[in-house]
Amino acid sequence: MSLLWLRFALGCYLIGLVYAFVALNRTSDLFARIALHAASLGMVFHFVSLVEVFVSGHFVWAAVHNAESLLAFISMTFFMIIYAVYQTVSPGVVVFPVVFFLTFVAAADQQPVLLTAIVQRGGWLAAHIVLIFIGYAALLVSFGASLLYLLQERRLKSKKPTSLISFLPALETIDQIGYRSLLLGFPFMTLGLLAGSVVAITKYGHLDFLDPKILLSVLMWAVYLIMVFTRWNSGWRGRRAAILATFAFVAALAAGAANYFSTIHRFAS
């Protein structure tokens, strides 16, 4: 049943996905409103699906489809918070496709792929996953904001009046969205990694920093730290910030992909 709710949510997110592609070519307030309502409705279905699987006792923190569903939901929540504060749907251009992809994978009804090493259901594991996912969601929004910033900056500099300028919020608003997401996400990411370390140490007695998963996670965290620092210290925005955000995002993707070849944080085949 939870899968059915998730598929309803997927249907709603599909509208968001279509919006993301359309918004890049033409402005439509009506479509933005439809996408927003569809995304809200999708979140309701998504929430029901998560609650149902949780209440039924089938929720396995380390199961990939549960985790992806949770990450998609947290990302949407982040998007909605931004909408509530800034009244702009534009971050959806980046958030909607990612959320759709994650939900699609989660709703594909495959056998849950478990991580072999981590099978306990301890609170540390739950904390690790939730915290790191909030960090990921913040990173995603921050990455999206830096892309939108570049886009808006380029449009303003080109001096050609286009409809896209009116679809995007003001440059400083995009900048604030990116920076605040960055600031908010960093402590979560840090605590999430610490919680993950506790889990690994409990299990193996030590941390193997040469393991690809740990190495890439530390790299991602380091780029994250550099982003926060350069922004705070020198106010890096625009191109430089976008390059760093892309690095951090790619590192996050690589850290995710590392689940396929890490020895301690690995998917079962």
Next chain:
Amino acid sequence: MRFQLIGVNHKSAPLEVRERLAIPESRLPDTCRDLTAYPGIEEAMVISTCNRVEVVTHTVNGHADLRGFLHDHFHLKPEELDAHLYEFREKDAVRHVFRVASSLDSMVVGEAQILGQVKEAYATARAVGAVRGQLDQLFSRAFAVAKRVRTETAVGSSSVSIASVAVELAKKIFGSLHGKNVFIVGAGKMSELAARHLMAHGCASIFVANRTYERAIGLAQKFNGQAIKFEDLYATCDRADIVITSTGAPHAIFRREHGEQFLARRKNRPMFFIDIAVPRDVSPDMAKLDGIFTYDIDDLQQAVSSHVADRRKEAELAEAIIASEVERFEARLSTLDVVPTIVSLQDHLETIRQAEIDRVRGRLGQMTPEQEIAVEALTRGIINKVMHTPITTLKSAAKESEATTVVDVVRRLFNLQVKGKEAAAPAAKKDEVGTRG
């Protein structure tokens, strides 16, 4: 529909003529009263703005001498005025009112001010009782149409002056302008105007630098700002988010190296340069820096003209909306014309039905509740069937020009007396109708 409108606007009359016709706000109520007292005029309203003076009326027979009124009221000879006047009647008058309220007849198409001015004129005329029935309906509809035009088209959405384009661009960069600082370099008229616009949108403070320091002080005082010595320009300029520059310098005074310094001191917070000087004050390579946005006079002009073109395109959509609204309004008014007759007809037949039931009740004896209901249903059914054809005929006739004839025939046939002045038959026939029944 006996609307009649006469007036002058920026297209039909030069300023000298419009000046002579302009009616001060304080005299509008009296003018409205004078108009309603004028022969042939039932209701009247005057719209007087700097671009137009228009008299909108609902007349007794559609042929009031509005020109005569203007000649008398303004003490003008026909040869001084008549060539500049335009006059619209009935449907054309409705269309014109809709176009004016929707800002399609304005000098700057899409400007928002006119709707407010028309609303004020309407309120004034209504307060003195010069607007009651038909004009009330006309203007209520005109306001709804103006709102529809504004929501469904982008006719009023883009700026069409250099200063307002500058504000719009600044908002695209900074979002809200609250708390932003403006730096005027070179105290010219145009930069003053742009600064005034920016301050009106919430900018916090203003700095002025000019080669002649006294002029800088003079302009700074106007805005409660701070005058800066020209030699301190580069040391202080980074305090501003928006720089408006219009010096007569033969070479660029802001170059890439200055931009780099400003950005370093501002921790890369963006800066917006509005360069209205010719030759330009801001070197083109400044724009290559991340976080520096420069718009010169040509860029601003280009934005203005593209907005003007956009508005023109949107105005075509708006005209289509107005055309359909005029039709709807006309149809609605016509239907309203026959409504009192329909109501009278229904009342009349209902009275007959009740009377007949009362009359035969004695002969029917004691009826059970079911029988009562059956008799009710039977008699109502007969009445409804009898009324069906006259009502449909009246409604369809309302949309045609024959409404008056059909209304008249129905009243004669059923010996109807219509209550109230708005009983909709043409005023010429009012007395006749009143004596019947």
